[in-house]
Amino acid sequence: MAKTRTTQPSLSPTLADVSKQAGVSTATVSRCLNSPSQVSASTRDRVMAAVKDLGYAPNFGAQALAAKRTNTFGAIVPTMENAIFARGLQAFQEELGQHGITLLVASSSYDPDVEEEQIRNLVARGADALFLIGHTRTSESYEFLEKRQIPHVVAWVYDEAEPRVSVGFDNRKAMKALALEVLKQGHRKLALIAGKRDCNDRARQRYEGAMDAVAEFGLNAQDLNVIETTYSIANGGDAFERLMRSGTPPTAVMCGNDVLAAGALSRAHRMGVDVPGDVSITGFDDIEIAEIVTPRLTTVHVPHRAMGKHAATTLIAMRNDRSLGESVELEATLRLRGSLGPAPQKTA
Amino acid sequence: MAKTRTTQPSLSPTLADVSKQAGVSTATVSRCLNSPSQVSASTRDRVMAAVKDLGYAPNFGAQALAAKRTNTFGAIVPTMENAIFARGLQAFQEELGQHGITLLVASSSYDPDVEEEQIRNLVARGADALFLIGHTRTSESYEFLEKRQIPHVVAWVYDEAEPRVSVGFDNRKAMKALALEVLKQGHRKLALIAGKRDCNDRARQRYEGAMDAVAEFGLNAQDLNVIETTYSIANGGDAFERLMRSGTPPTAVMCGNDVLAAGALSRAHRMGVDVPGDVSITGFDDIEIAEIVTPRLTTVHVPHRAMGKHAATTLIAMRNDRSLGESVELEATLRLRGSLGPAPQKTA
Incomplete structure (x- = not known):
């Protein structure tokens, strides 16, 4: 019972304890644990019974000696x-x-x-x-x-x-391909809700991919309104709302991942903004939520x-x-x- | 900073901590603990107050245990x-x-x-x-x-x-409360898409809670059509479709968790079944997906x-x-x- 953790802690049982209880050498115990097929069934049974009885868990030190790996x-x-x-x-x-x-x-x-x-x-x-x-x-x-x-x-x-x-x-190439699809649909007022880029190369590369596409369409960097935030449903929603309430709301909001996109989409519903009638939203990752939201998310399948x-x-x-x-x-x-x-x- | 892994004194107070707080030597602390009669009453009181205050465990077992900690x-x-x-x-x-x-x-x-x-x-x-x-x-x-x-x-x-x-x-109580709400809405043809119960006491208790509610409304166990499956979006969808295509489709489908419920809801959309017009769907857990699906899920907030x-x-x-x-x-x-x-x- 858990509650009876009362007196002195018993020392962790060692390989030697198992060997003593099973009445075999420590080498045999070690063999049983690492190469059981090399040991007779009866010896193996005796050793494993002792292992179980004592609560022996081969610690990494002992195992390192035996096999140099812990699996x-x-x-x-x-x-x-x-x-x-x-x-x-x-x-x-x-x-x-x-x-x-x-x-x-x-x-x-x-x-x-x-x-x-x-x-x-x-x-x-x-x-x-x-x-x-x-x-x-x-x-x-x-x-x-x-x-x-x-x-x-x-x-x-x-x-x-x-x-x-x-x-x-290639995160950059993938995001570029997605952004090109968005541009091909006629969107010119674009926004990107990006993940924090400083310690995250995936977020950085996705941002660069979106910029590549914008450049390829002869647009300027300013045509892509970028908000950076940490990945969460709530943050995606907040960023989306900020974008839509700005002076020049975008017609397409690309998101750094599906979590942000799901947040944006959910906020759009709450604001009475039609997706994709008023604004398109895209994600990245294709995790399960991408398929259970309404409408389903256009995204990059990772x-x-x-x-x-x-x-x-x-x-x-x-x-x-x-x-x-x-x-x-x-x-x-x-x-x-x-x-x-x-x-x-x-x-x- | 995460890098300065400072050892909090309260985690494993040492003899030295006690000596410092009591303003006496470690030898005196040790004497207090082992041969209290050799120490003046006032010193003893001061030391024991520090022992208590710091939560110092003056036995070798605890010390050995503390020394072996990996944090x-x-x-x-x-x-x-x-x-x-x-x-x-x-x-x-x-x-x-x-x-x-x-x-x-x-x-x-x-x-x-x-x-x-x-x-x-x-x-x-x-x-x-x-x-x-x-x-x-x-x-x-x-x-x-x-x-x-x-x-x-x-x-x-x-x-x-x-x-x-x-x-x-209490998983049972929570599921019962939810099922009672469903029953109060007039539903009598009920189904439960439950998680596998054999190795999962939460799934078992939620099932029992649904049964409790059914019994409380004077219905029979047969009035609750139970399908058991492993938790996944796809499985929730499949179970839902099976239920709806049966001879007597339910008007309310309770699900063992939100993942199953999101799958059921998503399948309802694909089948052209209106939720909650044709059928109500409930979940359990209140994880993030519960709030981003349309309509949002009625569920148990864990x-x-x-x-x-x-x-x-x-x-x-x-x-x-x-x-x-x-x-x-x-x-x-x-x-x-x-x-x-x-x-x-x-x-x-």
Whole structure:
């Protein structure tokens, strides 16, 4: 019972305790845990009974001696609060599970200092390899990863110029493609509700992609009204309302992700603004909410599951075979749905 | 700054802290604790006041325990794929962060065997304490937690009969209250799209709550058409479509959570079924999607953030002071919104 946590804490049972109770050598216990097929069934049963009975959990020190790996990988994502990284993580975890590897996840709240602490912590806790999001982090984080030779893969971005192993897509190209669709629909009064760009290369690249499209249509940077905010439904709604109440409301509001777009759309309903009749709204990510709002969101479909799966197989190879790993560019594709329509006709 | 991981004195007060506060040498503090008769009454009073004030635990076991701390807590949630546990986890993490504690999260895919493995793994990785969801898990998991004396708190449920420390709410009572509202609107052909009940006490209790309401209105169990499925948008949609295409379609579809309800609502749109004109739909959880769908979901507001925060402070106390912890019941409240309306008039 939980409440009976009374007297002296029992010391953590050791490999030696298990060996004593099972009446076998510590080497045999170790073999049982790491290469069970090399041990007879009866010995294995005896050892596992002792393991269970004592509540022995092979600690990373002992296991490091035995196998130099913990079969635990770490992932650090900027947030778990909305579903942005959820499907990718799920696919990553499923693939790891196929290989008997457990995943531990930490979230950094988009703060590079917090992320650095979490990298150190996960490595201290014995993580064999790390899954990270984006290229922007403290130089100390990278130095630490080098020094400790921790295999790591960066996801959600792909940039040829970056030397690090990444499994992702070109955020800039994808946002440019979406913005071109918006422009082709006749929209010239544009706005972008962007994520905070300073510590987030995805937000930066999406912003640049929108600017690329604007330039390609011979417009100026001023033709794109940019509001920067942190990702949340409420912030998307607030930014949208500010834009619509300004002197020159846009006819199309592109959003840095689906969470902001869902917030904008929901606020449009509340304000009695018709989407896409009065204003078009677009997202980015194609998470589940994109399809359950009305009208459904035009957005960029991010290859969530493919990234997670590829990142897992790449990381496993990097750990097992000391492979250097290879970056993979995956495709992000447009999803044209009801929230994007032609620019409203000018009224005389 | 996150980088200055300052050790809060209140977390693990030392002999030196006591000596400083009492204004005596550490040797005197030690003498006070071990041979009080050798110390003057006034000195003894001063030292014991400091001991009490600081929450110093003067036994070697506690000291050993404190020395072994990693300042890392673990959380195991059934899923990270949708936002059900996200806001609670976020609040949990924020509170831990205030105390310099890092959070590592694992997700069990609602599988008790996977959860057991993750409990062992997190403890092996040095987790000081664990945050778990619901009471249903393998007996081996509980035995392991007992044996290793790992402080743990169970969230998302509250049940007086359960001896374990939980921070949650009464799922049964909350679902009953919601179902009573549905019945009061005149609905008599009811359906419930429930989560899988076998390894999920929240799903079980919500089902029971719906049954309680049905019984209270003098209806039979058969008046509630129950479909059990795993939580996903697609599954909610499929179950809804099956119900609506059956010989006796319901006029109200209650869902085990908002994810299922959002799927049902989205499918209703696609099928041309008016909500709530033709059929009412309700959810459970009040996660963000409940407010961005059209019409907005009538649902049960779960105290996500309060649970996370309370669980954190409880767990910290359990670890620091060897407190036994105390269960807390929080309130879950109804949110009546557009997706619930009166039962349609019978056509002649």
